[in-house]
Amino acid sequence: MRAPIGTFDDAVPAADHLDHLIAPIAEAVRHWHGTVPVEQFLYVDTEPQWADTAAFTEHYGPDLLSASANCVVVAAKRGGETTLAACVVPSAARADVNGVVRRQLGARKASFAAMDTATGLTGMEHGGITPIGLPADWPLLVDAAVVDLPHVLLGSGRRRGKLIVPGKALAELPGATVIEGLGRA
Template sequence: MFDSAPQLPAIDHPELLGEPVRRLIGLIPQAQVFSIDPALSDTESLCRAYGEPESTCGNCVIVRGHRGQITRTVACLALATTRVDVNKLVRKRLDVRKASFAPMEEATTESGMEYGAITPVGLPDDWPIWIDPAVIKSSQVCIGAGTRSSKLVIPGAALLALPHAEVVEGLAG
């Protein structure tokens, strides 16, 4: 996976990671990191440039739901070839009336990560992380590194080492 990109142990290269990612990368010691042109940060461009199928990448989306004065936030990680079921499954699990993707400015400000590079590694402590089973079953998945200039390659199951991470059946399809 992404064999043409020199991969380095992420734990040994904090300079390639977004600030929040540095705090928790030690929980996933097998994580590898590689540098990219920031213009390639979105999945389609990255896969085209490296000749990889989109099924090797995971996208982390931040979903926010509201019920009255209560706001709940969750990070959802699914393979790039699928879509997170925001309007049914996520909304019901959050127990909110309306759920939608968090506005870009809020997601980046609150996560401390760059747009197009948000990753479950290093998110705020009070955000649950819901992971689609297909991600967990992946031997390696390419995800954001908190900065648009690099990517992480991680065994899918290793993501369960993150605080508040859980597998959610039917999260994406």
């Protein structure tokens, strides 16, 4: 099947190819109960060396930048306590960690989590972190611009492969809060 975005000729329903996904993402897809039909969650096979946004859009087409989102893990600190959360922003933007994210999480200080922490606690690979299948107790902050996309390209949990899902499905993920202006250009 042809993907709804990009030039991927080999888009397949993610639910039919759970073996391409790491365990937490496969479980989230397998047990999806949102209003968006799980059949609209697609998997496309991509090469791991092109996983990072700049390399990916250079290789697979610059038009994908406007239909892509990045998921980053942040650590918010207040009173000796650290809260981990994830933020999903358009790929052309950066999460406003020191402003919007810090205030939303009620933290004194917020920063990007160390890569070892992000990959270790999610079970996902650097360059493939996705909001689907994150730890259920983490807050998930999603930029409204991403939710408004008809289809969004996301990591698949690994550097190999990507997921394409309707943007509105991200608002239905566990712990999701949709926020205007979460990402800044």
